[in-house]
Amino acid sequence: MSTSTNVSTTVSTPYIVRFTGKQRVEHLVTMVVFTLLCLTGLPQKFYGAAWAHRLVSIFGGIDVARWIHRFCGWTLAASTVFHFASAIVAIAGRKTRLTMIPTKHDFDDAVATLKYYLGLRDHGPRYDRYDYKQKFEYWGLVVGNVIMVLTGIVLIYPTVLARFLPGELVPAAKVAHSNEGLMAFLVITIWHIYNAHLNPDVFPFDTCIFTGKISRERMEHEHPLELERLEEGGQTGRTVAPHARREVVG
């Protein structure tokens, strides 16, 4: 890629491309599939409730709902595998920086943020490409996906599992699948909806993951360390990583 970083300060609303097309598509797929999984999965957990029966009949019965659930489950599994396969290729080819890996710095940031919220500091920490909340949500989703996919496969093929392993793993997988699913639903509806929609900083809708673009103003506020590095990199012409080789366009 030959695009050089180009910062414009003359135009009133400069923006930075924060997410690649692949990342945006991945988010979109996860969003749709996750929503469908919740809509077809939660009624199975709360099968006694009237809303659960209504929801299931909207899908055309439990058999159809289950088919959709499994289709979405396999899609999520495939997208998770694809995500990591491409990440491994990118890491192996040194084409990316490990911006998503949690470090001690993130822990310090979390403590600093809490101190700031509580009024023990004058300002919050300055973040790089991903702040600790985003890393937490990303890794929560990754771990959740792995648990959900593995336990889900056990629930689709219980007899196959019992051929090699103790049968008790099946009800254990069911308890894990059901509770992990509920937790994922709660974390997303509470935490993600807050951070992407209700948070006063982005209210009503943080469009960044859909358009890929973020304003320079928000970058200064939310990811100043990345912005500094981007602009520095642009000035020196140094190519760092695909997502760091970002245009900063006026």
Add this chain to the structure above:
Amino acid sequence: MVMIWVGAGPAWAGIPAEQDDCLGCHGGDSSMTMDLPSGEKLGVYVDSVVFGKSVHGEILRCTDCHTEKTGYPHDSKPFASKRDVQVAYYEQCKSCHFANYTKTLDGVHYAVMAKGNRKAALCVDCHGSHDIQRASEPRTRISQTCAKCHGGVYQVYAKSVHGRGAEAGNQDVPVCTDCHKAHDILDPKNGALSMRTPEICGRCHTSEKMMSKYKLSTKVVDTYLKDFHGMSATLQRATKVDRKNFAAVCTDCHGVHDIQKSSDPGSHTMRANLVQTCQKCHPGATKNFPDAWLSHYEPTPQKATLVWTVQLFYKLIIPFMVGGLVLQIALHLWRVVVNR
């Protein structure tokens, strides 16, 4: 018109039926019959002693049921056969027993009759006619009544844990009608009945009072519903009308008429027979597979340790996780407000 007052025995003296004078002819000669075109002889003798002791003896006059026989001589309807007579009198019970009559219209016997099978049971086939007694005295009589036609099923039932109990005079065990109902009997073949077994079996098997006598668990329905089969069946019942691919219900594992204690070597749910039972629906089931089902036990640290541990883990982590995130959101909002 000839009036003959038959004997003055205390049991039937002055029963209402005698006031119609019918017994003058029909109460005398016990060999009195009528020839039918089918070649059958229809007995038209009524034993006033038997009728007097029947449930209707003190209440009904002959013409209450034989409404068209208002005078003498009376014409006979052109019945071709005995069955024709019984079918024709099906309607007569309705005028008093309207609720039960209406129920029979939803029953499988009526449906089969409507399709043209004239052997399907009518009121009189189960209850009798002039000798009607309370159907449930004693209770075992009910199953024997059904056995008159359903002999094969009765033989199987009689050997089951319920049937043996009933024969021994146990009043708790179910007889045919407890599960199948008496009048609005569901067709057991289309699965509507088996789809209801968690409720049907649950009526007794969740009763602490009854189950404590036999040291049986009352959690069997709850634990069933919490597991995959029960959850699926609950959701399927709302949308499915047939049994195809329906999740397992009580009878799929325990058997229907041949239910035995799970400690009985003949039981489908006895440990040694369990894999075979699972294989009915899970063709690939091997010896570990039955452990996937917790045998109606709630997970405890002793039984199903792994399941219990996973359950406990989520019971702790979900409130911790959600609580932590909500707290952080609250703190953030507070900071935003303070900054303004």
